[in-house]
Amino acid sequence: xxxxxxxxxxxxxxxxxxxxxxxxxxxxxxxxxxxxxxxxxxxxxxxxxxxxxxxxxxxxxxxxxxxxxxxxxxxxxxxxxxxxxxxxxxxxxxxxxxxxxxxxxxxxxxxxxxxxxxxxxxxxxxxxxxxxxxxxxxxxxxxxxxxxxxxxxxxxxxxxxxxxxxxxxxxxxxxxxxxxxxxxxxxxxxxxxxxxxxxxxxxxxxxxxxxxxxxxxxxxxxxxxxxxxxxxxxxxxxxxxxxxxxxxxxxxxxxxxxxxxxxxxxxxxxxxxxxxxxxxxxxxxxxxxxxxxxxxxxxxxxxxxxxxxxxxxxxxxxxxxxxxxxxxxxxxxxxxxxxxxxxxxxxxxxxxxxxxxxxxxxxxxxxxxxxxxxxxxxxxxxxxxxxxxxxxxxxxxxxxxxxxxxxxxxxxxxxxxxxxxxxxxxxxxxxxxxxxxxxxxxxxxxxxxxxxxxxxxxxxxxxxxxxxxxxxxxxxxxxxxxxxxxxxxxxxxxxxxxxxxxxxxxxxxxxxxx
Amino acid sequence: xxxxxxxxxxxxxxxxxxxxxxxxxxxxxxxxxxxxxxxxxxxxxxxxxxxxxxxxxxxxxxxxxxxxxxxxxxxxxxxxxxxxxxxxxxxxxxxxxxxxxxxxxxxxxxxxxxxxxxxxxxxxxxxxxxxxxxxxxxxxxxxxxxxxxxxxxxxxxxxxxxxxxxxxxxxxxxxxxxxxxxxxxxxxxxxxxxxxxxxxxxxxxxxxxxxxxxxxxxxxxxxxxxxxxxxxxxxxxxxxxxx
Numbered sequence: 001x002x003x004x005x006x007x008x009x010x011x012x013x014x015x016x017x018x019x020x021x022x023x024x025x026x027x028x029x030x031x032x033x034x035x036x037x038x039x040x041x042x043x044x045x046x047x048x049x050x051x052x053x054x055x056x057x058x059x060x061x062x063x064x065x066x067x068x069x070x071x072x073x074x075x076x077x078x079x080x081x082x083x084x085x086x087x088x089x090x091x092x093x094x095x096x097x098x099x100x101x102x103x104x105x106x107x108x109x110x111x112x113x114x115x116x117x118x119x120x121x122x123x124x125x126x127x128x129x130x131x132x133x134x135x136x137x138x139x140x141x142x143x144x145x146x147x148x149x150x151x152x153x154x155x156x157x158x159x160x161x162x163x164x165x166x167x168x169x170x171x172x173x174x175x176x177x178x179x180x181x182x183x184x185x186x187x188x189x190x191x192x193x194x195x196x197x198x199x200x201x202x203x204x205x206x207x208x209x210x211x212x213x214x215x216x217x218x219x220x221x222x223x224x225x226x227x228x229x230x231x232x233x234x235x236x237x238x239x240x241x242x243x244x245x246x247x248x249x250x251x252x253x254x255x256x257x258x259x260x261x262x263x264x265x266x267x268x269x270x271x272x273x274x275x276x277x278x279x280x281x282x283x284x285x286x287x288x289x290x291x292x293x294x295x296x297x298x299x300x301x302x303x304x305x306x307x308x309x310x311x312x313x314x315x316x317x318x319x320x321x322x323x324x325x326x327x328x329x330x331x332x333x334x335x336x337x338x339x340x341x342x343x344x345x346x347x348x349x350x351x352x353x354x355x356x357x358x359x360x361x362x363x364x365x366x367x368x369x370x371x372x373x374x375x376x377x378x379x380x381x382x383x384x385x386x387x388x389x390x391x392x393x394x395x396x397x398x399x400x401x402x403x404x405x406x407x408x409x410x411x412x413x414x415x416x417x418x419x420x421x422x423x424x425x426x427x428x429x430x431x432x433x434x435x436x437x438x439x440x441x442x443x444x445x446x447x448x449x450x451x452x453x454x455x456x457x458x459x460x461x462x463x464x465x466x467x468x469x470x471x472x473x474x475x476x477x478x479x480x481x482x483x484x485x486x487x488x489x490x491x492x493x494x495x496x497x498x499x500x501x502x503x504x505x506x507x508x509x510x511x512x513x514x
Numbered sequence: 515x516x517x518x519x520x521x522x523x524x525x526x527x528x529x530x531x532x533x534x535x536x537x538x539x540x541x542x543x544x545x546x547x548x549x550x551x552x553x554x555x556x557x558x559x560x561x562x563x564x565x566x567x568x569x570x571x572x573x574x575x576x577x578x579x580x581x582x583x584x585x586x587x588x589x590x591x592x593x594x595x596x597x598x599x600x601x602x603x604x605x606x607x608x609x610x611x612x613x614x615x616x617x618x619x620x621x622x623x624x625x626x627x628x629x630x631x632x633x634x635x636x637x638x639x640x641x642x643x644x645x646x647x648x649x650x651x652x653x654x655x656x657x658x659x660x661x662x663x664x665x666x667x668x669x670x671x672x673x674x675x676x677x678x679x680x681x682x683x684x685x686x687x688x689x690x691x692x693x694x695x696x697x698x699x700x701x702x703x704x705x706x707x708x709x710x711x712x713x714x715x716x717x718x719x720x721x722x723x724x725x726x727x728x729x730x731x732x733x734x735x736x737x738x739x740x741x742x743x744x745x746x747x748x749x750x751x752x753x754x755x756x757x
Contacts, residue, residue, distance in 0.1 A: 157581065157583070159579045159581045159582070159583035160583040160584065160585055160596070161583075162565075162568065162577050162579050162583055163577055163578065163583040163596070163597065163651070163654055163655065163658070164577075164580065164596060164599060164600075165599060165600030166572040166573060168599055168600055169604060170609075172599050172604055172605055172607045175601075175607070175608065175611065176585065176588070176595075176596050176599060176607070176611075177585055179598070180585045180586070180587040180588050181585050181586065181587070182535075183587050214757070219669070252555075319672070364646075
């Protein structure tokens with residue numbers, strides 16, 4: 001129905017571009033301010049010579065013990081595969097009860113702690129074992145699956161529900177309507193998460209589990225760059241070839257293989273120790289003994305000496321990395337598009353973005369740290385390159401999807417003008433939305449970078465575990481988790497403010513009116 | 515027939531989406547055992563009315579929404595089986611996704627013969643034509659085995675001959691039925707009572723025996739005339755008057 005819009009005049013004066021620009025100026029301004037406070041020192045370690053040797057190692061990878069390499073790859077896959085296989089059904093089950101506040105809070109809290117921190121926690125209970133590696137991935141992943149699956153169910157049509165008996169139990173209702181309706185989305189998200197699990201699994205090597213990260217760290221520390229190169233290429237190949245080797249029919253075979261490949265130490269801890277750990281070890285002595293002033297002293301000391309400085313560095317690095325990620329996206333995405341790089345020349349660009357997207361931030365940061373020394377600089381660079389590559393790839397895909405469609409005109413400008421007048425304005429809202437979605441991830445990652453020796457929250461957590469001061473570690477992890485939850489809600493608000501939230505299909509079902 | 519009791523009752527019910535009034539002070543009583551056809555141009559509020567009725571008696575209603583509410587990846591068998599989910603325990607319902615339960619297989623096998631879908635029983639419904647999908651939705655409503663049927667254009671994309679047969683079957687299987695339709699002849703031939711809606715209001719509510727196709731057509735034409743009095747489309751009318 002055609003109708004004149006009396007509100008049109010009001011909308012016209014509210015420019016969407018102005019709101020988006022406002023959000024961007026705010027973010028960039030904060031990042032510039034952050035540069036003052038952040039520790040971004042460049043230590044004179046003669047990076048060029050080192051870079052030269054690393055470059056040679058990447059170009060001429062070499063590995064003398066293929067069995068060890070195969071074993072490392074196998075165990076990396078085994079942890080990831082088993083963890084996903086267990087966390088998907090658990091997440092599915094929890095997603096069916098996601099309307100309950102308890103379930104939502106539980107999922108948000110397990111999600112907000114990074115896999116590596118979970119790894120450090122479970123390591124205290126189960127040692128360096130298969131159990132530790134599996135739990136470290138599957139606990140946070142269960143929380144993620146529950147949330148994302150619940151959101152997918154929410155987007156399905158409500159009509160089938162109207163044709164069912166009204167008081168069916170949740171399980172039956174979901175299995176016959178929401179699950180089959182959302183099936184393609186569930187499968188493709190699980191596939192994507194498996195890729196993330198591979199990265200997490202590789203990274204768990206940095207805290208000692210026998211996955212690729214462990215060998216990579218050793219090779220780099222010993223200056224065996226050819227070996228490190230071989231490991232990196234093996235990992236990239238593994239991720240790039242996922243769609244060739246992950247076949248539904250082969251998954252049972254892989255699962256059996258994975259169980260067989262896991263490290264032999266099962267790592268059982270008796271229930272008594274577990275109980276002692278959560279009831280005593282993670283609380284400060286003063287608090288346990290009821291010494292209130294002592295407890296206050298302890299918390300005061302922790303706040304001023306560890307929590308606050310760690311928090312500030314984490315936030316500053318996150319802010320700089322966020323804005324730098326945006327810059328990388330804007331610079332890199334045209335390299336991978338059909339309309340600007342050309343049908344053939346976009347392939348090197350796509351390859352570069354895929355490499356950046358597949359390499360975990362921790363690995364990049366680790367390499368950069370060898371070059372620039374232990375400051376916030378390598379962390380910021382690694383975060384910006386990985387996340388920038390990931391988002392630029394999505395943005396380039398969106399541009400290619402539109403190329404040659406009805407939106408394109410024969411008189412569209414070419415080259416730089418096209419970039420400035422057509423592509424960037426069209427992609428910008430989606431790009432910002434992706435960036436805000438990654439904000440939480442960037443924060444999680446910049447906290448975890450501390451494990452490499454950068455003074456973010458992770459640094460204090462790692463030291464606390466090393467000194468077997470679980471009370472400190474627990475407090476710091478709790479603060480990190482809380483920070484994540486806060487940033488998540490802030491980013492949701494910013495997305496709404498900038499109106500970049502992807503629009504959900506409007507349901508005209510009358511039951512929604514209540 | 516037993517003593518007629520009131521099943522659905524609306525008194526002075528209005529409903530709006532923002533500024534748009536969908537239902538405008540509707541008052542209505544429908545008794546147990548009545549077969550009511552709901553007519554009127556699209557956008558008149560028939561769907562909204564059916565959903566309101568559904569909410570009054572969800573426990574004894576088999577609703578067939580306009581979309582059919584099918585689940586694309588499931589087979590015809592599973593889509594019909596969904597109607598009887600409340601008669602099956604949770605574990606058998608889980609098992610049924612892997613291996614159809616024998617009893618239900620027989621019952622649904624018989625049902626698809628009535629629907630003319632026997633060769634499609636194990637096909638997923640996303641591959642079916644519009645008419646076939648609609649027949650699956652009818653199958654689900656029948657398999658709900660409820661005393662009341664609420665249908666939102668349940669036979670609109672089925673060929674006329676089969677549409678008539680299936681509508682007859684649906685009416686025979688349910689004690690009470692309220693069905694929105696586009697086909698005036700079907701309404702006159704198979705229902706006792708006809709309600710015509712326009713712009714969210716009930717403009718005619720009479721026994722079918724007192725109405726004819728011509729007088730129903732008149733309601734539709736009046737609806738067109740009143741909408742062209744709208745200021746937006748006024749220039750068109752003026753152009754028509756000139757020619």
